[in-house]
Amino acid sequence: MTELFAETQDGVALAERDSLRRLGMMVFLASEAMLFAGMFTLYAAGRIRHPQAFADGVDHNLRWVGTANTYVLLTSSWCIAMAVVRLRSGSRRSALLLVSATMLLGLLFLGLKGYEYQWHLAEGDGPMAVARHDPGIALFMGLYWLMTGTHALHVIAGLIFLGYVAWRVAYRQANDRLLEVAAWYWHLVDLIWVFIWPLFYLLGRVSR
């Protein structure tokens, strides 16, 4: 209750500052979701016009990598959500361990993604080679590189954000609210992958 009336140096009430921080992050996350919504719209239009090519493209992708990455990201989301709860209850050390686990899982995700990109490049399906395919496959592969690449950049940004917050938490310069908004960003990265996974790895021709 005291915190409600505590004020920062510039006179803004702490509770009000936290509320504004949350609102700002919520609006930022909404704008990020809109960015990906545009790409999902492109995917929907492409899939309607080239259903067979998109199904072939999905079958060509490494399903096990997409699936493994799904479980990796879901587990990392659980870790960071638990870290927020632990920090809120005062277990700083436990929270830091969970943030570290989240970051390790994020790196594992990027490692698997890198392996998959390497595999595509070896197959001659690099981002510069998409024009060599027929229009449907070219659109699918173009969207694959665009959407998974943008998502991977968000994972990297999330790792940097989490690393910064973990450092501040470790030196007692941040409370659970800062970790909470960093966790929201990580959950958004997970939420977007929840849609990328079926669209690029599961919805093939049901040949397996």
Next chain:
Amino acid sequence: MSRTPFGEQAITRVFLGLLALATTSLVLSSHDLGSGQLPVALGIACIKATLIALVFIGVALARPSHIIAVILAAVMSSAMIGLVIMDVMTR
């Protein structure tokens, strides 16, 4: 959050639910569901996304003024995707 945040048990239950939904998606993708394949896969993805937003991000406990941003993004995205799909399908 304006109300009591979710605890460890609730978060873990939702996590297990997400794992179960992901496994369901994976298993169903190997079965021929005909024209239902896409709606089923995206329906499960929507349920997972809703759980992540409501419990992990905590939208379920957020202030109404904060929820507006989420609702607007969802409505506008759905409108954009829906209108483009209708446009492409009716050409």
